[in-house]
Amino acid sequence: MSTEAVTEPGAPRLASETWVDIQPRRAILAMPEYHPPLAGRNGLRLDFNENTHAPSPRVREALGRITLEGFTIYPERGPVEAVVAQHLGLKPEQVLLTNAVDEAIHIVCFTFLEEGDECLFAVPSFFMYDVNAMGMGAKLVRVQADDTLAFPYERMLAAITPKTKLIILTTPNNPTGAITTREQIHNIAKAAPHAVILVDEAYFHFQGDTVMGDLVEGADAPQNILVARTFSKAYGLANLRVGLLAGPVSLLNHLRKASSPYNVNGVALAAVEACIGDTEYIDWYVQQMHEGRARIEKALDNMKVPRWPSHANFVLMHIGPRHKQFVNEMRTRNILVRDRSADPGLDGCVRLTVGLPDQVSMGIQALRDALAGINWQPAEVIKPETEPKETPEYE
């Protein structure tokens, strides 16, 4: 390194015209920004679909066993991947642990998308697909759901072209709560053998249908399906950032090459190893979600608030033009809910996460009070705009 480049204290600074305005890649410039409304999330967290309680008690025990020296060692992902693979009935080579599903989406896009490739998914859905596919310079092909918000299966099939490289299927979908069936997933995978099918099963536990079992290596195992799962939702580890990708070894080899070797930290690895086998805890939490969801749906029906059927731990409702006022009313009652109005086709819609029974009670009480507080009327709800938007706007 040249010592001449070092500026001595007191030496004149370089003239400002020396600096060039450095630009990122065109794809990054074109990307929309994601602004999660995270500032000051104090209140009951019914806004982000995380577990609202705690992970399995086994996590605390495992964390207690971590030594100070343990913090000094680079994390080893492999042994925990083997444990997770066994839990899923897969071979260790079929599983890659990731820094939550956000990173899983990034790795899949980074691995498979060339500039100009088509990335196909239904909207409204998870905004991270847009961000990561656009960042690779891919062409986004978004298929707008109609006002039932059901998965637009036929139109998804029709949107497959020879340039389709990645198809993302989210089941249950966020924020609609709709599902894509196993049969539909397999039909899409067969209709696009030249494309990678990423099935985002972030909310799998709340519904149970999965293609994970179909990944077991055998004569008829699909060679183009990847499944993503997260530990942020049912498992309650959102803060530790851990998720996984599973699929055929052929695809996993490419993904592993594209991932950083130390992407999942040791605290997260210890927590995953501890809680993955605690099915008793997961069964309990899922049961709480099913009961809570039914109570919320019933309350909304009684108040004549339109809503969509959900297969996940949240309910999407239609408040109408005064959605912002409603969300603020909820916040003054210490309940955080998520305004989804900026999503394509969801003008006036708000999403409410299901919590434990007492949290559900507080949520329903606040709903009643907030709607009464703004003198909300069922008649003010108008049908959402479902015309496909070329460039949807997001918050």
Ligand SMILES: *Cc1c(COP(=O)(O)O)cnc(C)c1O
């Ligand atoms: C919450 C969520 C995830 C999980 O995100 P993490 O990065 O794993 O916390 C993935 N996909 C969808 C659709 C989600 O709603």
